[in-house]
Amino acid sequence: MSATGIGAAVRRKEDRRFITGTGHYTDDINRPGQVFAYFVRSPHAHATIRSIDVKSATAMPGVLAVLTGAELGADKIGNLICGWMIHSKDGSPMKMAAHPALANGKACHVGDPVAVVLATTLAQARDAAEKVKVEYAVLPAVTDPAAAQKQGAPQIHDVAANNTIYQWHLGDAKAVDAAFKSANHVTKLDIVNNRLVPNAIEPRAAIGDYDSGTGTFTLWNTTQNPHVARLVIAAFVGMAPENKLRVIAPDVGGGFGSKIFIYPEEVVALWASKRVGRPVKWVADRSEAFLCDAHGRDHVTHAEMAFDVDGKILGLRAKTIANLGAYMSTFSSSVPTYLYATLMSGQYEIPQIYCEVDAVYTNTVPVDAYRGAGRPEATFVVERLVEVGAREMGQDPAELRRRNFIKKFPHQTPVIMNYDAGDYNASLKKAMDLADYKGFAKRKRDSARNGKLRGIGFSTYIEACGIAPSQAVGSLGCGVGLWESAEVRVNPTGSVEILTGCHAHGQGHETTFAQLVSDRLGIPIDNVSVVHGDTDKVQFGMGTYGSRSGAVGMSALVKALDKVEAKAKKVAAHLLEAAEGDIEFKDGKFSVAGTDKSAAWGDVTLNAYIAHKFAGQELEPGLKEGAFYDPTNFTFPAGCHICEVEVDIETGNTEIVAWTAVDDFGVVINPMIVEGQVHGGIAQGVGQALCEGAVYDKEGQLLTGSFMDYCMPRADHLPSMNVDTTVTKCPSNPLGIKGCGEAGAIAAPAAVINAITDAIGTEDLTMPATSSAVWLALQKANRMPHAA
Amino acid sequence: MYAFTFHRPQTVRQAASLLAKNQEAKLLAGGHTLLPTMKLRLAGPPQLIDLSLIDGLAGIEQSGRSLTIGAMTRHNDVNTSPVVQQAIPVLAKLAGMIGDPAVRHMGTIGGSIANNDPNADYPAACLGLGVTIVTNKRRIKADEFFTGMFSTALEPAEIITKVSFPIPKKAAYQKFRNQASRFALVGVFVSKRGSDIRVAVTGAGSNGVFRVSSFEEALKKRFSPKSLEGMTIPADGMNSDIHGSAEYRAHLVGVLARRAVAEAIGKSAA
Structure with missing residues (x-):
């Protein structure tokens, strides 16, 4: 690994301008x-x-x-x-x-x-x-998704009777019913996935x-x-x-999707x-x-999971009403369907799954993709069901998960997805070790002595990223293809401009894309510039969302770099007066196999442009190549997050005292950026779990219309996080990348709520688990000591 | 923000005269409530009278058993003042809990108590310590000063010049924050000075800061959290909103009062 290549924790090239206020945003333009x-x-x-x-x-x-x-x-x-x-x-x-x-x-x-x-x-x-x-x-207005379909609800658009946009389903209802009939235990949950305001x-x-x-x-x-x-x-x-x-x-x-x-x-x-x-x-x-700005989430769900006598999952069924707001935003229809129900298998071997989704109009801001987009909602359903199922059956939640993990790959789920690679045991085990799961009982006793209820919660999540194979999404209704493009322009002096159809809005592409080029061409990352975000400069591209830029955008870059290398070898062959097949390229140097003859990268690039050593009619001058990459499958990042909380029994206040995240993102380009993405994702997921929630009154006024009432997560909501990775390479793309942008936001809410409900001993708790919500849950469960 | 005329008087007398002449004028004493409201166009005073150039309105002084803080003293100055930290440590601590650093470097004690935001910290300290509020016209006891949510005993053209704090023997403040705004969802200030026991509550009441006489009576017998065990206040009259029900706020008043007393007598607040 070179100092700036793949796997190096290079400091972001963007940091200087973003941190010193010299970035150039739309509002800076006049x-x-x-x-x-x-x-x-x-x-x-x-x-x-x-x-x-x-x-x-x-x-x-x-x-x-x-x-x-x-x-x-x-x-x-x-x-x-x-x-x-x-x-x-x-x-x-x-x-x-x-x-x-x-x-x-x-x-x-x-x-x-x-x-x-x-x-x-x-x-x-x-x-x-x-x-x-x-x-x-x-x-009259309606804001609640469950109320929107009820008889007598205000009708928002003539085209949609009962405000219903679609009544969609996925899976085999009869097979699921049969699986439930043979169940030894069924866990049932009513879940509200709270509405979020993105707030970039x-x-x-x-x-x-x-x-x-x-x-x-x-x-x-x-x-x-x-x-x-x-x-x-x-x-x-x-x-x-x-x-x-x-x-x-x-x-x-x-952006976070918005x-x-x-x-x-x-x-x-x-x-x-x-x-x-x-x-x-x-x-x-x-x-x-x-x-x-389009809001996120806002689902009301009833979900059930059937287990056999050994705790093996037999089936899952869910009925969700998804609030799409007043109008259908650009990709809103896909979020509660193909980005949601297709992830209902989680990390588990579940023979039968059936999911019904009704999407409704309400008199609220339109709802669309928000960091995770459908996958946090699915993970919350699956991970709450598994955790509650374990509690109801008196089993260890980690052990129940382990028993149901998918162990053989590729694995075809009953809900479209074909998981290509993973090792769920490995991330679970590593996370449990890092979190000192064995020592939890003692920590719980210590907390109790201080009047605190301690709880621990798992979230072994999966996501489908690397969005997406064009033919596949086309067959599911998507109006566009979801490939990505790249162009590599090599300058005569050997510096490089990459033009990518991806767009960075905080992800650090200017660094990671340059790292890939540095790795391939053996040139310093400072000699690589990334150009994006201008339709007059860059070839058509699909943009950045769905943790796709690494898996899809960098794969396109690999293809373009392959072409650049092939062309450069032709130039080098002329320059070194050798056969093209004898040219080897390594560490930024072209050499003739079996000889000590070589040419530096800059010599070859200059010669590509001056074209003195070859006939320009036979070999085109210049060194610039483009590529379009269409993935063959989604990628499947997965991992295990463990959250540990202390709940103040008197006030209901929750403090997250420990967080362990072990994620499998495949090959990591820049571990520092990946860790930052995980931190940010967890913060957003903790925000959803603990404090964020858009609230409308009956007349449809947004009560949480400012930061005075809408609570964004802050530094003091979060502990110092223990972040690590395991690696199984993604087999479907050339770099083995899976994607990391959304994982934290997908994993975190279930981990937090599983931890709090473990602490307070009742499952009757909705997000956001504010202190007053937790206090109320304790009151309802009648576990509140009569301190007052 | 709507256009306004900006005045910067040099003396309290000039400020009072401007205020008397312009009925709709507002005093600017930090502005961390007023200016955001103006930016949102929810307020549009035609005149703003800035008090920041008036000599002698800011400052901290101790004489005997009382501490005087000028109306234009910034929260940060109270928070970091060795005099306050020595005389009434809880007051310095409370000032450090207000808002964020930007707010604390601009916001003033006079501005805060004149505004009497029902979730603000200083009203709890003032009522909980039994201060005297000094204006350009008179001296007003805290018990008479805070008359309800966003309202005070101040008359038109009356300007707070300083606040006089009696130094308590024991005092503590427990603030349970609204997680969004970081204002007090409920804040309880307790103090003991001889036989004068005070329990003042901010954030909870639908009519602003108030005292809890039942708690004070109980603490007069013995200033200990045990004296408050099993005691609560009725949910009637408490705020109820998306951040917490009236019952929850009433419950927190009891919890925080016990914790404040524990802190005041040097025990762990639990």
């Missing part, structure tokens, strides 16, 4: 003559818009225009779309309601954009927005800039996938042909820039972000 957009948003969760009077707003100082859905319609700007088709059990397609970028006669959630003011300054735009008079006829540190932003001279649009945007944004805005919204639309995603401060989607605001910024003839800038403030 276009000559730019004006500001401010959105008038619905204060009501559900209302008919009777009229919009923009007269006095338009007359306000600095105002260029006030635009509404009427103008949008007149200009034939198309609706936003959901790009993954799901069919119901009865074969009918999902009920996708129209989603205009500005409300068309009806507002469906608090924050739904109703009009936009364009003005010379932001303050002027905001002042004028207060003068826009919207006459609403308020309708950088709020979303967009600058639309129409050039009337060339008829082209440029969009600077906080997006995780600029090409997908361009494709949707060109092909579906109809703003401009793809070649007349450039999308630039500069530095992006965190910046995958194509939102109304960027569409409006582009459209308005043509309308007013000026660049249009919009930057969300935090309050706005709470009301317009």
Whole structure:
């Protein structure tokens, strides 16, 4: 292993600019003559818009225009779309309601954009927005997914009876019923997977800039996938042909999924820039972000697991109602279906699984993928069932897991996925050793002496990453292919630019991608630059989400590097006057086998461009190669997280006192970055488990609309974490990478809740397990000593 | 934020006169509640009167058995003052629990108690220690000063100049934080000074900071957590919201009062 190659804990090249405030985010960009957009948003969760009077707003100082859905319609700007088709059990397609970028006669959630003011300054735009008079006829609202389907619930979209988008299922219901009939024990749970607000540190932003001279649009945007944004805005919204639309995603401060989607605001910024003839800038403030960034999770589930007399799992069935909010966001339909039910087998050999999912509209912010996307929800269901099952049957939760682990690979689950490699025993064992599982009983006694209830919880999770084989996802309804692209441009002096279709918004690609090149070409990572996030510079690519950039994006880079090496060998053969087949390339040096003749990397790259040593008509000058890589399978990162908590019996407050994570991510490029990803993922998962939760009131107002009420996890929620790995190589990609970005967020919630419920001795606890929720659970379980 | 006129008077008299002339004016004494509210356009005072240039409004002084803290003294200065740490250590500690470093370097004691946020820490300390609030017009006992949520006995054009703290024999503050805002979900301040026993509660009450006379009576017999065992307060009148029910808050008042007394007498707070 070289000092900067694969496996080296190289410090991130990005750190200097991110830590010293010299990054370049969308809000740092200002276009000559730019004006500001401010959105008038619905204060009501559900209302008919009777009229919009923009007269006095338009007359306000600095105002260029006030635009509404009427103008949008007149200009034939198309609706936003959901790009993954799901069919119901009865074969009918999902009920996708129209989603205009500005409300068309009806507002469906608090924050739904109703009009936009364009003005010379932001303050002027905001002042004028207060003068826009919207006459609403308020309708009853529904926010709870389980309530949305009930008779008499307010109907949000005509196209979806009972607010039901689809009633989907996966698996063999009859076989599962039969398995349950033969069960010795059945564990049943009602689970709420709480709604989360993503809260990336950088709020979303967009600058639309129409050039009337060339008829082209440029969009600077906080997006995780600029090409997908361009494709949707060109092909579906109809703003401009793809070649007349450039999308630039500069530095992006965190996404967690919420910046995958194509939102109304960027569409409006582009459209308005043509309308007013000026660049249009919009930057969300935090309050706005709470009301317009797609939320995550929000499932209500009943799940059951059947065990035989030996504790072997016979079957699992689950019925989930998934809240998709007021409109179907870009990939919302896939999250509670193919990213959820397909992971219901966990790490276990489960002969039969059946999962039903109803997706519903409610008068809430749209819900879509959020770090883990479906897989945290599945893991929570499976890992809670296994843990509770062990408790009910009086078995050790680790032993019950071990007994049911899949041990032979490849393994075909009953829910589509074919696991390629893993060693679940190895990660469990290592985690138990690191966590000193054997010493837990003593620690529990010590805690009890201090008036604390101590608990321990496991989460042996699995995820499907490396998203995804295009043919496979196409057969499941996905509207795009999920391959990735890379181009390697070698400069005459030997330095290298990599153009990747992935996009980094905190992941450290500028370092890890460079490490791969350094490893392959034997050049310092400082001689490698990563170019991404600009559709005019980079070939079409699918972007970054689903822990895919390593497994898919770097695999594309490997393919391109293979081509570069092959071409460079041809050049080297001419330079060294040897046969191409005799050229060996190692550690940045080309040599002729069996001789001491060699040429340095830089000599060969220079010769590739000056082309003095070969006939340019026979061997093309230059050294630049591209590749598209389409994975043959998902990757299956898995691992074991063990959480240990102390609960204050009097206040219900939970302190996480220890955390052990042993993950199998396959081959690790940069262990420091991987550890950081695990830390961040755990923090988000702990946030979901302990404190985060979006709460709506009956009228559909978001009660948790700021950090005063929406609790993000902080440093003091977390212990110092014990993070380690085991490695089984992923057999389906050239580097053996599985992906690490979402693991923590997937594993953590179940580990936390399993630990708290172990401590308090009752399973009747919902997330987030705030101190008041834990206290209430203790009260209900009547275990509370009458201290008061 | 809406436009406003910004005044920076040099004396309390000038400030009071500006305040008298401009009914809707607001005093700026740190601004960590006011300015965020203005930024959200939930408040739009046409005039802001900044007190930070007035000489003599900030400072800490001990004379005999009392400690005087100027109204414009920043939380951080109270937190790090050797005088406060010596005289009323719990007060220094409490100041260090307010908000975050940015808030503590701007926020002031006068601003905090004039605002009387029902979840703020200083009102609990003031009521729990039986302070006297000195204004440009008069001296007001803490028991008369805090009149309800976000309301005080301050009259129009009345400006707090300092707060006079009697030095207790024993005192402690237990703050159970709202995990989101980090304000007190419930905070209980207890003190003992001769026969004067005080138990003041912030965060819990739907009408702001209040004293718990039943707890005080019990502690008068013996200043020990044991005296409060089995005691509780009714959930009526407690706040109830997404962060905790009235019953939970009432329960916490008992728990935290016992822990505060334990801490005050030097026992582990459990």
